[in-house]
Amino acid sequence: xxxxxxxxxxxxxxxxxxxxxxxxxxxxxSDYYLFWYKQPPSRQMILVIRQExxxxxxxxxxxxxxxxxxxxxxxxxxxxxSQLGDAAMYFCAYRSASRGSQGNLIFxxxxxxxxxx
Amino acid sequence: GAGVSxxxxxxxxxxxxxxxxxxxxxxxHTALYWYRQSLGQGPEFLIYxxxxxxxxxxGLPNDRFFAVRPEGSVSTLKIQRTERGDSAVYLCASxxxxxxxxxxxxxxTRLTVV
Numbered sequence: 001x002x003x004x005x006x007x008x009x010x011x012x013x014x015x016x017x018x019x020x021x022x023x024x025x026x027x028x029x030s031d032y033y034l035f036w037y038k039q040p041p042s043r044q045m046i047l048v049i050r051q052e053x054x055x056x057x058x059x060x061x062x063x064x065x066x067x068x069x070x071x072x073x074x075x076x077x078x079x080x081x082s083q084l085g086d087a088a089m090y091f092c093a094y095r096s097a098s099r100g101s102q103g104n105l106i107f108x109x110x111x112x113x114x115x116x117x
Numbered sequence: 118g119a120g121v122s123x124x125x126x127x128x129x130x131x132x133x134x135x136x137x138x139x140x141x142x143x144x145x146h147t148a149l150y151w152y153r154q155s156l157g158q159g160p161e162f163l164i165y166x167x168x169x170x171x172x173x174x175x176g177l178p179n180d181r182f183f184a185v186r187p188e189g190s191v192s193t194l195k196i197q198r199t200e201r202g203d204s205a206v207y208l209c210a211s212x213x214x215x216x217x218x219x220x221x222x223x224x225x226t227r228l229t230v231v
Contacts, residue, residue, distance in 0.1 A: 004159075033218050043206055045160070045222035052218075091159050095218065102173050103215040104150055107159030 002027040004094050006108035013082045014116050020067075021077045021111050023092030031097040034068065035105070036077045039089040048090070051075065053097070079113075087115045119143075121223035123209050129229045130199055138194040138226045142211030149192050150220065151184060152208040160208050166192060167215060199230045 003026045013019035025034070036048040051059045051068050058066050063083075067076045079086055089112050093105040122141040130136050142149050147168050152160035162176040166186045174184070181199075186192040196203055206227050210220040 006159075043208070043225040043227070045208065045210070047219055050218060093159075101215065102165050102167070103148055103212060103217070103220070104162040104165055104173070104176075105152075105160070105210075105220065106162070109157070109159050 002029070002032075002094050002096070002106050004092050004106055004108040006092055006111050008111045009109070010112045010114070012114045012116060013079070015082055015084060017082055018078060018080045019082055019113065021079075021090050021092075021113070023075045023077070023108055025073050025075065025092070025094050027073070027094065027096075029096055029098055033095040033097055034066075034075045035093040035095065036064070036066070037091045037093060037107075038086075039091060039110070041088075045091070049077065082115050084115050084117060087113055089113075121209055121211055121221050123207075123223035123226050125226060126224065127227045127229070129231060132199060132201060132230055134199050136196050136199055136228065138196075138207050138228070140192045140194070140209030140211075140223060142190060142192070142209070143221055144190075146211035146213055146221075147189065148212045148215050148217070148220075149186060150210045150212075151192070151194050152210065153178075154206040154208055154225070156205070163194070163207075165215075196228075199228075201230045204228055204230045 034051045037045045092108040149166040151163040154160040165173040169189045184194045206225040208225045210222045
């Protein structure tokens, strides 16, 4: 069974600085997707960034980028130029891409990010 | 609607009562997922619908939990004989299909069993 581990329950960053959130996962599959979701107090999960395992190039979305290390099964999120609105819970998630996959996500326990003005 | 809608937003019920939680997915989305998020945890998969049928209900914790999606759109999660341990946020997500990698989430229903 696949598992996702986020070892940082809480992180803090100064506004305009850079912060990196860690995620490791375990799987025996070769084809899968990895995601970072943001969950503000409104509770709605918002997709931040997505990575296909078959792609070597790290995904980037504006101020958000990932460091995907497939062999190490590591998938960290870097937030540059942090803004107050980035404060939220961040969840790393895994989704199988194998044939017959039903698309359900496996989540880590989350990292609470605080941004200091 | 523009997004996934879940009602009620909050629900307080007494131990032993029956509750229903509703999810209105994005129009045209055939895949629908329910997750449960306990305090301090990430969401955990409960059940997946493709169209009207429950394609995978392996995440339902016991037979007190049941979900339906009779017309392939709105889904209802039903919990019988609620227990205090059922207190959690119940999230619903939909996507155009199981092969589509982006799931769109609702704002969840916070269930509190007292």
